[in-house]
Amino acid sequence: MPIPREATPVDRSLLRDDVYVRLRDAIVDGTFAPGEQLRDVELAAWLGVSRTPVREALLRLGANGLVVTSPGRSTVVSQIDEKSLRDARDVVAAMHELAVREVAGTLGADDIEAMRAANRRFADAIARGDVAAALQSDDQLHAVPVRALGNAAVEQVLSQFGPVVRRAELARFGVDGLASVERHEQLIALCESGDAAGAASAERDTWRSLPTTIRDD
Known part of the structure; x- marks a missing residue:
């Protein structure tokens, strides 16, 4: 198919923010309980996005203390300390x-x-x-x-x-x-x-x- 010369680019920052908010709220409201393992493939399928914005969101959630990722291991929802x-x-x-x-x-x-x-x-x-x-x-x-x-x-x-x-x-x-x-x-x-x-x-x-x-x- 011919590619249009001009097109409005997808706002990737908006997509990243949306994924982050959805995952953050799911942790806060208990949908994902403390200690629960979070797999980027499953989360991406749930949200209907690629794995990239999910991984970026998980990094932000880690910085916020809502998830914990161990090197070479899976990401889990943090315990409430x-x-x-x-x-x-x-x-x-x-x-x-x-x-x-x-x-x-x-x-x-x-x-x-x-x-x-x-x-x-x-x-x-x-x-x-x-x-x-x-x-x-x-x-x-x-x-x-x-x-x-x-x-x-x-x-x-x-x-x-x-x-x-x-x-x-x-x-x-x-x-x-x-x-x-x-x-x-x-x-x-x-x-x-x-x-x-x-x-x-x-x-x-x-x-x-x-x-x-x-x-x-």
Whole structure:
């Protein structure tokens, strides 16, 4: 067949990101359990892609601490280590605390409403028992101050350690999600009023309240 002289190239970076997100979320939500072996051939078939983006995604997941690869051996989902989880939680808490402290009182009405809308979706998801949707809404709420800050270094740190912390969030939202709704409302009110110290403290306490052990049931 004749090859067109001009064609829109496939966005390979987008493909890599999509594969990474799918595998990351499957680990976070327990689809792939700790200790489970991950074979790139099977993952590629599952996702309908070649093995290359799967291998690249596994490398990123290794850097995030979600998988472990031994030289000459297979890749497995990492065990949930209490110290690693606590360390990641504290780093994530510090980044979100920094963002809120810097932007409290400067967020626009659209930003505040975006946070409130995310919390409404969060509350609705908790009421339905949809933990995955609750996690997504929680991410959207906390992303507003981070996005407003516009600090690429903060965003990079959260990208690296955030997925580890999501495992703890998955456990927390299955137990006391309603308490998180109240924490969110307090945080939003403090941001809106311009109480930077109070908002930073509320944000820090929210993240540091995450459990560092995961229930087996």
